[in-house]
Amino acid sequence: MQYIKIHSLDNVAVALADLAEGTEVTFDNQSVTLRQAIGRGHKFALIPIAKGENVVKYGLPIGHALADIAPGEYIHSHNTRTNLSDLDEYSYQPDFQAEEGQAADREVQIYRRASGEVGIRNELWILPTVGCVNGIARQIQTRFLKETNNAEGTDGVHLFSHTYGCSQLGDDHINTRTMLQNMVRHPNAGAVLVIGLGCENNQVDAFRDTLGEFDPERVHFMVCQHQDDEVEAGVEQLHQLYEVMRHDKREPGKLSELKFGLECGGSDGLSGITANPMLGRFSDYVIANGGTTVLTEVPEMFGAERILMSHCRDEETFEKTVTMVNDFKQYFIAHNQPIYENPSPGNKAGGITTLEEKSLGCTQKAGASQVVDVLRYGERLKTHGLNLLSAPGNDAV
Secondary structure, eight states: OOOOOOOOOOOOEEESBBOOOOOEEEEEEEEEEOOBOOOTOEESSSSSOTTTTTETTTEEEEESSOOOTTTEEEESSTTEEOOOOOOOOOOOOOOOOOOOOOOOOEEEEEEEESSSOEEEEEEEEEHHHHHHHHHHHHHHHHHHHHHHHTTSSSEEEEOOOSSOSOOOOOOHHHHHHHHHHHHTTOOTTTEEEEEEEEESSHHHHHHTTTOSOOOOTTTEEEEGGGGGSHHHHHHHHHHHHHHHHTTTOOOOEEGGGGGGEEOOOOOOTGGGGGGHHHHHHHHHHHHHHHHEEEEEOOGGGTTHHHHHHHSSSSHHHHHHHHHHHHHHHHHHHHTTOOOTTOOOHHHTTTTOOSSHHHHHHGGGGGTEEEEEEEEOOOOOOOOOOEEEOOOOOOOTT
């Protein structure tokens, strides 16, 4: 197969291989001759598309034609433009029926933590409370790895450096602290060293006092300005934590106990018909077995958000989804930025023309399951099933 029409309503097809000008393709017992060469992942028209008419892929509009487009003609940014503008109005119109999965109660190997949560790795984490100690934390990590043969017997020692923790006030400060505290509780971390400087807004004492329950054998705190030699002290703390967590063993658990994040690779014209639908089927399978998945990258939902809204299990979840989407759109608008310029040069080179096209491919990762909750950035999961998370379309964030 060298080309594909994804949905019966589509008026375009996608090249699965580089196609030469003059190639004859057949769809629905009709032949179309390509008027230009079509690169892999790029689109061509199957029927005449008049100026102003919608260009349809995945069964939904991905934009409109800027000029009359003939069958076999190459479709991209030169002749197609987004339909997105600013804020939209939405109404709750539920339309979902998750694919039936076989609740196999499948056994998996996990690390069961004292909190009752389960991880799939056993790692030693270093969390700076403030970006000022990133360099010191890196020295501590490097020396510790040399002394322990790369933390033999664990799944790694990871430093989560960042630029925050000072010169922050109000919600901005609380969000940073909450995010780091939730990382302390992450079940993939067998032990955690929290490192502060001493003069930052995100004080270690306040961090510890608001953390909630924790195991003092597995969570240590260090303030650099309270140490004669902070590197020596930090390495010693890591050794103590290492001796506790290195002996953790995997044990049988259930798929229903696991939580998975759904992540895009670099999107192109094939993502929405290859990796992303596969992740969608995986998500449906996990959820059918009682597990949990999370979809984010909100700006890469613009143009496909109505699909997710129609999958919301109730009106409350729908309203939370509307708020999540509109809050992001308002952020763009408040900074005088268009909401539709998300596709990067790499996306476009790979065949993506508009944000709607990218979003319709991105949201394939959600599968057919109901949306059960919408989370704030950094918030912990509370509900089994498909969750939406308010976060940007940026892997570094």
